[in-house]
Amino acid sequence: MTVVLDAAGIMIDREVDLTMAGGCVSAESCRSVCATCRVRLFAVCAAMSEHDIAELERLSHHVEVAPRTPLFLAGDPAQSVYTVTSGALRLQRDLADGRRQVIGFAMPGDFIGLSPDTTYNFSADALIQTTLCRFERSRFMTLSRARQGLLERLHVHATHELSIAQEHMVVLGRRRAEERVAAFLLSWRKRLARVNGASATVPLPMGRQDIADHLGLTIETVSRILARWMRERIILDVPGGVRVLDQERLADIVAD
Amino acid sequence: MTVVLDAAGIMIDREVDLTMAGGCVSAESCRSVCATCRVRLFAVCAAMSEHDIAELERLSHHVEVAPRTPLFLAGDPAQSVYTVTSGALRLQRDLADGRRQVIGFAMPGDFIGLSPDTTYNFSADALIQTTLCRFERSRFMTLSRARQGLLERLHVHATHELSIAQEHMVVLGRRRAEERVAAFLLSWRKRLARVNGASATVPLPMGRQDIADHLGLTIETVSRILARWMRERIILDVPGGVRVLDQERLADIVAD
């Protein structure tokens, strides 16, 4: 990672990314290798015995998704579930007239694809080059039935996701534009910390429009708020993301 | 249930409610009786064997909550989980400055109280007289570990809740005020149908402020929209709720 100085003379990380590639980089049907998996410790497959991991590995398939490419679409038969091993995805629901709601972003360690239905109820698109561990849904559920720990971990995961969703409802329903953007920046940064370690530099692989669609705002509003924060030296523009200069101010804006 | 005619000569149900009481109505420590439980078929305890139900029943406690009384508060130690057997509750998160977000309403058959944390991350208040089946959390989770079906059902439930939460994000993030109210009325009516059977009469045990705080609107906006719909004969004012006269129009307003 190259380090350079910006116009203001502040040291910044020139390149920020979410890449944590590992395992084979070949085509679809290749097995994933759990032993070298860098997200294993916090993915749903964590805390499984060596024997169980081996069984899980036998069900796994390595998947690569190019930037701006869908992994699956809302309405598709929900045949697979995935663990993200590197990259980032945008999860969204669409209205008939084109309005979009980005319900979340997935990053390494996240588990996606579960649906109460036989079809996915949201779409998933890769924001950058992304690798995943794919499991056939029915087989995965069968295994989770046999391996107590897995189902339990799955349930803990779902409960956690639900809590995040509820927190986001508060943001969407009761927060002003500036609070929404601040809440997003801080929570995204916090989630990244688990994967990349804590850093003031926050990669934003999603576009402004994606952030706007996540926060129930327009791209103009998001742009204006970020521009103001840059003028006020609360954040710094970094290619591919921002650098948080004044975490305190952001925390004050959210103030919950 | 008394039936009368309103000013327009339309037959309406004068009383609408969610009461489905059954079992003992006494104090805290009384057991619940699954055999006579009216929500058993669609609660998390459904699809359990007679033997397992008996075991579950041994863990259960009957709880009564009076209208406008909290069942638990956000931040309380999450010691219990509950199945609602009658009545209705409001689930909400609060911001420091008094803003509220009602993240949902619970009705008979619903399962509440699970948290990814050791404390509840939202508050639950009874809207009307409410009865619940209480389980000590740790014991319930222990049993669910021993009884495959229960944990699985719990997970299905969590996944379903997550999907509902995601749909509500779309409502909060991307829908206009009128669409929000229409979406709420229709979805609330649909949920009620599972418990009370389909009916054009929709009880609204929550107040206008609760609806507003659920939809990210103000009480005035909700009031104005409902008033307009009453003038336009899309709905009819009924004590304790509304009667849907023109479901089509409401569906058109949502139009997704």
Add this chain to the structure above:
DNA sequence: CGGGTTATTGATGGTGTTCAAGGGGTGTGG
């Protein structure tokens, strides 16, 4: 009947949207 709470209705205003134009980076082809 009276006090308090909740809901309705009207007038005004603000936050964020919409509409519109311009800037900046990147990739491609001449």
Add this chain to the structure above:
DNA sequence: CCACACCCCTTGAACACCATCAATAACCCG
């Protein structure tokens, strides 16, 4: 290497939706 196109982002000006403020009305329960 520059020209051009394209996409995304930024910035400005006008507007609209819904919030806010305020007053009244309906309701509930004592």
